[in-house]
Amino acid sequence: MTKWSRFNIVSVALGFAFLYLPIVLLVVFSFNESRLVTVWAGFSIKWYVSLFNNQGLMDAAWVTIRVALLSATIATVLGTMAALSLVRFTRFRGRMLFSGMVYAPLVMPEVITGLSLLLLFVAIGFDRGFWTVTLAHITLTMCFVAVVVQSRLLSFDRSVEEAALDLGATPLRTFIEVTLPIIAPAVFSGWVLAFTLSLDDLVIASFTSGPGATTLPMKIYSQVRLGVTPEINAACTLLIALVAVGVIIASIVTKRRELQRQRDEHAAFAGT
Amino acid sequence: MKSLGNIRRSFAPWADPDSKPFISFKNITKKFGDFTAVDNLTLDIYHREFFALLGASGCGKSTLLRMLAGFERPTSGEIILDGQDIAGIPPYRRPVNMMFQSYALFPHMTVESNIGFGLRQDGMPKAEIAERVTQMLKLVKLEQFAKRKPQQLSGGQRQRVALARSLAKRPKVLLLDEPLGALDKKLREETQFELMDLQQQLGLTFVVVTHDQEEAMTMADRIAVMSHGNVIQVATPAEIYEAPNSRFVADFIGDVNILEGKVKAAGNGRIEIAGDDFTVRTVGDASPAIGAGAAFAVRPEKLKVSRAAPADASINASEGEIWDIAYLGDMTVFHVRLPSGKVVKTSMLNAQREVENPIGYDEKVWVSFAETAGVVLKD
Numbered sequence: 001m002t003k004w005s006r007f008n009i010v011s012v013a014l015g016f017a018f019l020y021l022p023i024v025l026l027v028v029f030s031f032n033e034s035r036l037v038t039v040w041a042g043f044s045i046k047w048y049v050s051l052f053n054n055q056g057l058m059d060a061a062w063v064t065i066r067v068a069l070l071s072a073t074i075a076t077v078l079g080t081m082a083a084l085s086l087v088r089f090t091r092f093r094g095r096m097l098f099s100g101m102v103y104a105p106l107v108m109p110e111v112i113t114g115l116s117l118l119l120l121f122v123a124i125g126f127d128r129g130f131w132t133v134t135l136a137h138i139t140l141t142m143c144f145v146a147v148v149v150q151s152r153l154l155s156f157d158r159s160v161e162e163a164a165l166d167l168g169a170t171p172l173r174t175f176i177e178v179t180l181p182i183i184a185p186a187v188f189s190g191w192v193l194a195f196t197l198s199l200d201d202l203v204i205a206s207f208t209s210g211p212g213a214t215t216l217p218m219k220i221y222s223q224v225r226l227g228v229t230p231e232i233n234a235a236c237t238l239l240i241a242l243v244a245v246g247v248i249i250a251s252i253v254t255k256r257r258e259l260q261r262q263r264d265e266h267a268a269f270a271g272t
Numbered sequence: 273m274k275s276l277g278n279i280r281r282s283f284a285p286w287a288d289p290d291s292k293p294f295i296s297f298k299n300i301t302k303k304f305g306d307f308t309a310v311d312n313l314t315l316d317i318y319h320r321e322f323f324a325l326l327g328a329s330g331c332g333k334s335t336l337l338r339m340l341a342g343f344e345r346p347t348s349g350e351i352i353l354d355g356q357d358i359a360g361i362p363p364y365r366r367p368v369n370m371m372f373q374s375y376a377l378f379p380h381m382t383v384e385s386n387i388g389f390g391l392r393q394d395g396m397p398k399a400e401i402a403e404r405v406t407q408m409l410k411l412v413k414l415e416q417f418a419k420r421k422p423q424q425l426s427g428g429q430r431q432r433v434a435l436a437r438s439l440a441k442r443p444k445v446l447l448l449d450e451p452l453g454a455l456d457k458k459l460r461e462e463t464q465f466e467l468m469d470l471q472q473q474l475g476l477t478f479v480v481v482t483h484d485q486e487e488a489m490t491m492a493d494r495i496a497v498m499s500h501g502n503v504i505q506v507a508t509p510a511e512i513y514e515a516p517n518s519r520f521v522a523d524f525i526g527d528v529n530i531l532e533g534k535v536k537a538a539g540n541g542r543i544e545i546a547g548d549d550f551t552v553r554t555v556g557d558a559s560p561a562i563g564a565g566a567a568f569a570v571r572p573e574k575l576k577v578s579r580a581a582p583a584d585a586s587i588n589a590s591e592g593e594i595w596d597i598a599y600l601g602d603m604t605v606f607h608v609r610l611p612s613g614k615v616v617k618t619s620m621l622n623a624q625r626e627v628e629n630p631i632g633y634d635e636k637v638w639v640s641f642a643e644t645a646g647v648v649l650k651d
Contacts (some may be wrong), residue, residue: 162343163376165363167390167441177389181380264424 023240030233037228047230048238057235060219063130064199067215071137072194078138079145079194080187086146087153105143113140114207121208128210136208137198144197145190152186192250196243283493284508285318293352294319294477295340295445300349302335302501309335311501312349322471322478324492326485328524332501333481337447340479341370354444364393369443373450375434377422383433384409384418390441408436411470428459435467439474446471448480452487464490485525489513497521513571515647522569522649529575529616530649531568535560543648548612549590556648570646575618575639577606577631582640589640592616594633606631608639 030048034041051057082102089095105113117136121128160182164174180187202217209215214222216239220232285291293316302310310332317323325333338344339351342363350357358366369390378386384405391401409415412432422430431454438446451467452460468491471478482488488495489509496506497520505517516522519530533547543556545566552568560566576582582589595615596607605619616639631637 157374157376159372159374159376160378162341162363163370163372163437164378164389165343166341166366166368166370167437168364168393169389170364173393178378182378261423264421 026233027237027240030230030237032230032233035230037230037233047234051231051234051238054231057216057219057231060214060216061235063133063213064216067130067134067137067205067213068195068198071134071141071198072191074134075138075141075194076145076187076191079142079190080149080183082142082146083149083153087150087156102143102146105140106147110140110201110203111207114204117204118207128208129213130209132208132210133205133213133215136204137194137201140201140204141194141197144193145187148190148193149183149186152183156183189250192246196246199239283320285321286316286494291318293317294321294354295479296350296352297336298350298352300336300339300346300351302332302339302344303347308501310339310346313501313503315496315503315506317477317479319477320475322468322491322493323480324488324495325479325481325498326483326488326495326524327498328483331498333498334449335501336498337370337449337479337481340445341368341447342366367443368445368447369438369441370447370449371434371438371451373453375422375430375454377430377433377437379422381421382418383414383420383422383425386422386433387437387440389437394441404440408440411439412436427454428463431455431463435470439470439476442474443476445477445479448478450482451480452484453482460487461490467491489525497524499524516569517650519567519569519649527572527617527619528569529572531570531616533566533568535562535564535566537562542643545648549592549610549614551587552646553587554643554646554648558648560648567649568646569649570641572605572617572619573603573621574645575616575641577608577618577620578638578640579631579635581638585638585640588643588645589638592637592639594631594635594637597631597633604630606637608637610639 029037029040031043031045032040033044033046085092086095086099086102092098114136117132117139118128120126121132126132156179161174161179164178165171169177200217201215202221205215205218206221209218216235220235223229223232295317297313297315300310300313301308313332313336315336325336327333335344339346340353342358342361346359350359352358353366353368378389381389387408388401388405391404396404405418406415409418412435414429414432414436417425417429417433422433425433431451435451448467452463455463464487467478480488480491489512492509494506494508495512496503497512498504499520505512505521507515512521512525516525516528522528522530531545531547531550531552533545533550533552535543536546536551537544538556538559541555541557543552543554543558543560543566545552545554545568547568554568577594590610592608592610594606595609596605598605599622601622603619603621605617607615607617609615618639
């Protein structure tokens with residue numbers, strides 16, 4: 001074990017403070033009794049109660065979750081398909097162009113993505129609302145899924161698929177029974193990534209949403225412009241809790257799988 | 273098993289002009305872009321044969337196997353399996369199964385679901401699948417591992433699961449891609465014999481790809497030695513070793529001494545070649561032009577090293593000096609330097625070696641061989 005020198009302790013403390021102080025502040029003040037955001041007046045959960053009674057915020061949250069669930073699922077399907085064709089069909093015409101275009105949204109400024117989508121929806125006369133936000137989020141998140149799934153496919157032993165074909169499985173059954181179960185963890189991570197990206201997107205949602213489809217980040221942003229209320233702090237705290245729980249579950253699952261693998265290998269070497 | 277051994281000894285359908293090949297490659301060419309992996313290759317494999325494709329990496333042997341499995345389509349030519357052209361048939365409809373070099377086990381399935389996978393694809397009733405899987409597990413002696421996942425098995429056990437899985441559908445032909453490559457030496461030798469027994473027991477045609485000549489020699493009925501997308505020689509292990517048809521084959525299989533010279537006389541079933549150190553007289557029906565360059569290949573164990581001069585020292589004999597000695601336990605290898613400076617390799621079984629007064633370094637010796645000891649190479 002390395003010894004904890006004073007320097008190490010200070011740098012770790014500073015690093016964490018830099019990362020988490022604003023969040024800690026936000027969480028602490030969500031339990032503030034006072035209406036004033038920066039003055040502590042005692043512990044209370046009244047803002048959480050009033051949050052759940054705030055119909056506007058609750059509606060926005062519901063819209064956000066529906067958009068995120070739907071767009072993440074469709075983006076995962078499309079992104080996985082894109083990754084498969086990029087990894088598997090290495091020689092089709094226009095592959096370079098296709099792969100460039102799949103990844104462009106990763107680096108494209110969101111303002112541009114949002115604006116161009118808005119122009120498209122206006123041009124084709126698509127009424128802006130729930131569906132336009134969902135479509136926009138699919139566009140945004142699909143490439144992230146493609147990147148995650150592609151990196152898994154690159155380390156995938158293709159002879160496993162060949163073995164399935166060899167044993168009489170059609171390409172479709174090979175995909176469903178062999179490929180998909182093996183890449184499932186990556187597909188799931190891609191879905192989680194897409195879900196969280198959609199959950200906290202403000203820019204693209206602002207461009208593409210219409211009346212009746214205000215997402216939570218949009219709602220929070222517009223309310224903050226009128227002044228921060230502790231209700232917003234409470235909403236943010238809940239969001240943070242949600243994300244934290246997700247991350248913790250994901251890492252526990254990963255850790256347990258790793259341990260299981262080590263036990264398996266140990267058992268195999270012991271020859272029992 | 274004794275009777276099987278007898279059948280085995282007389283098993284030579286390739287020598288019978290009436291027997292029809294089971295697998296025929298006809299003028300097969302396979303190109304990957306500019307690279308020609310298989311070049312206008314023609315090859316016949318017979319029913320129940322244990323056939324080995326032997327060659328260095330990149331010689332096209334794996335490509336040939338993958339074309340038989342259906343993973344690659346030949347650029348031109350046809351592949352006939354049991355009377356049917358299979359070039360256009362996808363891998364999942366071919367009556368062949370393959371055992372992969374990496375084993376390619378399905379990591380998310382247990383041993384028994386791995387073995388039953390192919391049967392499930394065929395829609396076999398559950399009870400029959402279970403029965404067949406049990407049978408296969410018994411065949412490869414893995415009964416107690418049925419519920420394990422592949423990553424819970426050792427390398428040797430995985431290899432046997434892969435074998436059981438590829439045999440479960442009772443394919444017409446089993447393809448094996450470097451089947452023993454990932455095993456350690458001892459296990460590899462044991463498994464070679466297990467594979468041979470299995471092949472005879474099941475009466476299947478096996479086509480194995482390997483770069484290990486010893487493995488090919490041990491297991492195969494016939495070996496095709498490949499190089500640069502071509503078959504150089506197809507013959508039984510003994511023929512390949514005793515009568516290589518080319519310098520490449522002679523060099524690739526085992527150790528060999530190649531004695532160069534010019535044809536001095538030919539006829540009456542004999543060929544004489546005059547070289548720097550030896551005047552070679554050997555049996556051979558070919559009638560090369562007098563004075564043409566010729567190469568004679570002779571294996572180290574066919575060269576005799578002795579202190580005394582042979583009866584006729586003018587033919588198939590030369591003086592020399594012991595240059596190096598390697599004692600290998602079962603035999604001793606001598607490197608003998610001939611008057612021209614050429615060093616030949618000879619080996620002597622230690623059962624024949626004089627224990628009291630063994631031949632030592634720098635000793636003057638005679639190297640000699642019989643008329644039937646080697647072959648004149650064709651190129």
